[in-house]
Amino acid sequence: MQSVERLVLLGTGLISGSFALALKRARLVKQVVGVGRSIENLTRALELGVVDAYLTDAAAAVRGADLVLLGTPVGQMGRLMQQIAPHLSPNCVVTDGGSTKQDVCALFREHLPQQLASCVPGHPIAGSDLSGASAAQFGLYEGRRVVLTPLSENNVEAIERVRQLWQACGATVYEMSAEQHDGIFSAVSHAPHLLSFAYMNSVLDRYNAKQCLDFAASGFRDFTRIAGSHPDMWRDIALANRSAVLSDLKANIAQLNHLVQLIEQDQALALTEYIQRASQARIEWGQPKKE
């Protein structure tokens, strides 16, 4: 496979940094340039060998690049696309690591109309409550999934290029429509994050919140792990994937109203069946971790 000559990371964090490290290990990239707003984070990325150089100016960075990865929260991507639009080489492949895809497709169409043949939206499924360049790791994508949601304007070579690079990182690559993607990931990722934030805030609202937190144990720990996630990123996701997310939150409210009714009416049998359905499906999905 042909190496990437100059890979530019717009946003140098866990997702983009781990992509760069994996390509470096596979000897599939010659130069990695990091762009970001925090000099501290960029310096750390340089020290750790995640990038070979850094710049704070996205426009200057993408000159001569043959691959650009947008690795920021989705809310920052439009502005970055605007900045880089006049400076991209015609054959430069642009991809992203955003958790929502319909909005990224729309941003590509709005800001990079001349580049659409080689703008391939993507979503590596390797989220974490960790962030920043210091969280980047070589093996993050090994055995993970990456979803590409190609634009109808994409040329086949650009899609293949992005697919092969992710495969070289150890990931399995899937293709689907952006709409399908956003529905699935609202269900299994965006909604649970929002539910976990809401639950955490409901505990904080209690008069005895501190005492409650003192007695919280392993169930609480796992249920709320994702409540520690990055606020800006998750605000962007909630707003970007609004329609799917709202539909899932409302479905959850309906579930909770039903559950309240079962408990209020002391419907022991129906309540058992309700819990059994969830429990059985969760056990079938995967072995629970041993404490």
Added chain:
Amino acid sequence: MQSVERLVLLGTGLISGSFALALKRARLVKQVVGVGRSIENLTRALELGVVDAYLTDAAAAVRGADLVLLGTPVGQMGRLMQQIAPHLSPNCVVTDGGSTKQDVCALFREHLPQQLASCVPGHPIAGSDLSGASAAQFGLYEGRRVVLTPLSENNVEAIERVRQLWQACGATVYEMSAEQHDGIFSAVSHAPHLLSFAYMNSVLDRYNAKQCLDFAASGFRDFTRIAGSHPDMWRDIALANRSAVLSDLKANIAQLNHLVQLIEQDQALALTEYIQRASQARIEWGQPKKE
């Protein structure tokens, strides 16, 4: 400390079995008798050395016992107390491992009125999605918390006896009222379990449930771990701690309605603050696990 002569486990599972194993290791128990409904589970308990003998008749088992631990789901405890009531030695200490305490206090008062001086309600905080005697382990209670919610009728010696035995298992023992206990554990354990069941069922209700589960990753895994818990046990808890649980579920519905509103109205700043509050509190509570 004086050894237990005959410890009877009414219900021989993770909680009671681990208590027995820890006391055996500390050489603080001479004989452990397991009682249960599943001969397969009791046989396994005997093979694993969790018990020294087993019986299926609770009444016969408690004769001559100086310590009885009720280790079944709370829903089965009333019937067991009825069965053993005529056969308990006057000085036998009775305790339990139930996750709700107001109902257990009421059951003690209803079924063991002559024994109340030595019936000490307790809750070892070491839940797991695992269950059964084969899940029992020596070290389960090391560094864990046990909450006792003594009855006003208890004599000090009985409370001290139970406290010291749990301490010998490696646990730190707290005392509070049963009402206080049930409020706290609804908040940090019962409500999250029910929220996780409800979320899981909302995913199963989707037309593309299977595909969603295929793409679910680590956030989903941790958020739903407790959804794999035991249906009978959690039905009992939901019904036993009804008032606290309903209040918490309704508080969560209110949180979700508020969140829906923030997203519908595109209130980016308020949404960021909402998420920040949850995220910061979760990070302060404990370091998130690294993937």
